[in-house]
Amino acid sequence: MSPLFSGASRVPNRDIELSGVRLRQGDTVWLCYGSANHDEAEFDRPEIYDFDRPAHGRLAFGTGRHACSGSAFAPQIARIALEELLARHPRIRLEPDHEIIVRGWMFRGATELPVRMPR
Numbered sequence: 001m002s003p004l005f006s007g008a009s010r011v012p013n014r015d016i017e018l019s020g021v022r023l024r025q026g027d028t029v030w031l032c033y034g035s036a037n038h039d040e041a042e043f044d045r046p047e048i049y050d051f052d053r054p055a056h057g058r059l060a061f062g063t064g065r066h067a068c069s070g071s072a073f074a075p076q077i078a079r080i081a082l083e084e085l086l087a088r089h090p091r092i093r094l095e096p097d098h099e100i101i102v103r104g105w106m107f108r109g110a111t112e113l114p115v116r117m118p119r
């Protein structure tokens with residue numbers, strides 16, 4: 001899932017055709033990383049969080065010369081946060097019967113994530 005679902009744009013500097021769509025020089029093209037990362041032509045069962053899915057390129061941090069400058073840093077923040085959480089609460093579990101609702105167009109994430117912390 002792309003935490004930054006959408007929000008960046010690009011402007012073609014010449015007329016081009018992309019996947020059968022004609023884009024004219026100067027058009028604004030709104031990018032949707034979240035949709036690209038769920039492209040059924042690229043990912044088998046894209047809605048499933050599959051640890052065993054073979055490694056595959058994705059666009060969570062964008063690509064090209066304006067790709068995210070924090071793409072090496074951000075995963076380390078997440079790693080440290082998870083390590084600290086699991087060290088303090090090693091038995092933490094997702095609340096099994098709670099549906100996880102994801103919202104957001106530019107920034108995207110679960111609206112809430114109820115957990116159990118058995119002692």
Ligand code: HEM
Pocket residue numbers: 002003004008033059060061062063064065066067068069070071073074075
């Ligand atoms: C999970 C966390 C993050 C995600 C998913 C994320 C994602 C993205 C995406 C999709 C873009 C747009 C790339 C494009 O236009 O093609 C971007 C741009 C950018 N990000 Fe991040 N980002 C994250 C964290 C960070 C952090 C921690 C920093 C800084 C320490 C950062 C700094 C930047 C900067 C400076 C740009 C603009 C790059 C440019 O336009 O040249 N990001 N990010």
